Amino acid sequence: MPELPEVETVMRGMxxxxxxxxxxxxxxxxxxxxVPFPPRMKEILEGRSVTALERRAKYILVHFNGAxxxxxxxxxxxxxxxxPPAQDYQPQKHDHLILTTTAGDRVVYNDARRFGxxxxxxxxxxxxxxxxxxxxxxxxxxxFSGAVLFEALxxxxxxxxxxxxxxxxxxxxxxIYVCEALxxxxxxxxxxxxxxxxxxxxxxTQKIRIVLERAIAAGGSTLKDHRKTDGTLGYFQYNFAVYDxxxxxxxDCDCGGKVSVExxxxxxxSTFFCPQKQN
DNA sequence: CTCCTGTCCTGCCGGC
DNA sequence: TGCCGGCAGGACAGGA
Numbered sequence: 001m002p003e004l005p006e007v008e009t010v011m012r013g014m015x016x017x018x019x020x021x022x023x024x025x026x027x028x029x030x031x032x033x034x035v036p037f038p039p040r041m042k043e044i045l046e047g048r049s050v051t052a053l054e055r056r057a058k059y060i061l062v063h064f065n066g067a068x069x070x071x072x073x074x075x076x077x078x079x080x081x082x083x084p085p086a087q088d089y090q091p092q093k094h095d096h097l098i099l100t101t102t103a104g105d106r107v108v109y110n111d112a113r114r115f116g117x118x119x120x121x122x123x124x125x126x127x128x129x130x131x132x133x134x135x136x137x138x139x140x141x142x143x144f145s146g147a148v149l150f151e152a153l154x155x156x157x158x159x160x161x162x163x164x165x166x167x168x169x170x171x172x173x174x175x176i177y178v179c180e181a182l183x184x185x186x187x188x189x190x191x192x193x194x195x196x197x198x199x200x201x202x203x204x205t206q207k208i209r210i211v212l213e214r215a216i217a218a219g220g221s222t223l224k225d226h227r228k229t230d231g232t233l234g235y236f237q238y239n240f241a242v243y244d245x246x247x248x249x250x251x252d253c254d255c256g257g258k259v260s261v262e263x264x265x266x267x268x269x270s271t272f273f274c275p276q277k278q279n
Numbered sequence: 280c281t282c283c284t285g286t287c288c289t290g291c292c293g294g295c
Numbered sequence: 296t297g298c299c300g301g302c303a304g305g306a307c308a309g310g311a
Binding site for chain 1: 302303304305306307
């Protein structure tokens with residue numbers, strides 16, 4: 001499910017409920033996801049107040065008053081459901097972690113494949129956690145630019161598609177938005193990373209920003225109703241140009257509908273692109 | 280170092 | 296209808 005825009009959307013939804021709230025109970029419904037839940041997480045978090053939430057790459061951070069930050073990654077299939085106080089809720093299959101606030105709001109983490117991850121930071125702070133070691137710049141932040149991308153690509157001979165999935169180069173992109181950004185920039189996914197010009201890197205960074213911002217806007221706009229809040233909303237709202245569009249004609253192609261979106265494998269994962277627009 | 284493959288896990292979809 | 300293979304939004308380990 002989640003790439004940067006979906007994680008941002010989920011984080012904003014959680015923020016509405018958790019910001020300033022006090023955690024009453026932490027319910028672990030199994031001992032682990034991909035790795036065990038942090039030792040003594042229940043004891044550490046219960047009674048703590050949430051001071052702020054933020055997103056770094058595809059991680060959601062929940063900061064507490066007097067406790068280490070809670071770090072959540074949604075993996076491939078992680079979803080967050082927000083249940084308001086007045087609503088009855090029976091835990092569903094794959095509900096693995098439920099946080100309840102003293103106000104009665106519940107934050108339910110559901111993850112069928114259990115590729116998600118939950119950590120607690122230590123006293124060194126969340127930035128020091130190994131998950132963030134060597135991580136590249138935020139694609140929507142000031143430290144990411146065409147020049148920065150160009151510089152990072154110089155030592156990379158691998159295809160630009162796989163390079164953009166490398167979180168050390170830029171942090172937060174996933175398979176969908178890499179395909180979409182390369183399409184918008186008109187760059188073939190199999191181009192060697194170090195063959196891109198400065199101008200192409202400039203264009204690519206702009207397209208990355210645009211596609212992410214559009215997707216966030218589409219997902220965020222649906223969050224007003226908490227009962228509908230779950231991680232799938234962003235994808236339902238956003239129309240992809242090439243992702244999962246194999247055989248369809250791309251939306252703004254100059255081929256007159258004669259060329260269709262192709263699908264190839266790169267690094268074991270599907271890439272979708274328009275051979276007319278991206279060459 | 281970089282690059283490539285396999286692996287974790289469940290659900291879903293298409294083909295036979 | 297049922298079964299089976301392939302594939303899925305991610306990240307990491309291990310080997311070349």
